[in-house]
Amino acid sequence: MLDKICELARRAGSCIMNFYNSEQFINVSYKLDNTPITNVDYTANNIIKKGLLSISPEVPIISEEESYDFKICRHWTNYWLIDPLDGTKEFLKKNGEFTVNISLINNGSPVLGVIYAPFFDVLYSSFYNHAWKEKRLGLKEKINVSQSKIPLLIASRSHSDKELKNYLTEMKNYKLKKLGSSLKFCLIAEGTAQIYPRFGNTHIWDTAAGHAIVTAAGGKVKTWTGENINYSLSSRCSFVNSGFYASAL
Known part of the structure; x- marks a missing residue:
């Protein structure tokens, strides 16, 4: 499943980069908290939702870009949690610091995580107690935190x-x-x-x-x-x- 989610994140990231590198129209509006949202966010969201529904149709999905009745959601013990374009401000500033985020929640804990930075073509992923960094497709290495005298x-x-x-x-x-x-x-x-x-x-x-x-x-x-x-x-x-x-x- 992790490989499928990584592939899905890359697919959404590729779509985001098509907008980023082209003259396609980007429609910007603002949420109630004054943060921006664009048609790119919605397009990436649709790609990820469609992919997740094909991978695990029985698992509900919560996305930043949609509204939910919390009274219904609170009964879900397992669910997908997605941010299709995390860092919309950075996307609009064109500094490359934006990501595609997908996670799986199981009984209150995030047990699977995927973060793809399409501008840098770097993908981070985890499943339970194992985490990896993929600098480009096929080159995957395990990662661990590290301490430093000057953090x-x-x-x-x-x-x-x-x-x-x-x-x-x-x-x-x-x-x-x-x-x-x-x-x-x-x-x-x-x-x-x-x-x-x-x-x-x-x-x-x-x-x-x-x-x-x-x-x-x-x-x-x-x-x-x-x-x-x-x-x-x-x-x-x-x-x-x-x-x-x-x-x-």
Whole structure:
């Protein structure tokens, strides 16, 4: 199944790059939280949904680009969670830092994760306790987190907040890199970076695939109170996450 999901992510990524590299019309609108959404997001979403329905028609799907009755979703113990174009702002800025995210949730935990960065043609994947990086099709290597005396801290390129500034003032020795989309999780998982702190709210589709890959590579993803992010919808009242950090420590 993992190979099929990786192939599906590549297919969606190829479609995204067709828009990225061409003069095709990109229609931009804005959600209630003032984040952009485009026809590219919807097109990638349709590709992934169609593919998942052919792979596992019995497993429901939750996507960032669609609306759901939470009262119905909360009864699902297993479900697909997708963000068809994570980093729409970066896509529109044309800096390449956007990804396709697909994850499988089983009893509240992300057990399979796939993140594909089509601009860089790099794919990260995980299944339970194993994580891999595929630099190009067919060249796949296992990845693990790595500690460093001077940790590389990854922060969001498009989000900044007072809590992050306060957090940085308490850090003694560190290097800082700003990056868009779920690539921040990937750098933790491959051992390039050591910590990704996030203080503002996110949604479960923003974190699940990265969460799966980081933990499979030996890292951790915790809320600031030290708990695991729980994807069990029966214990939630919305799709929103509180702040968290991903770490190699």
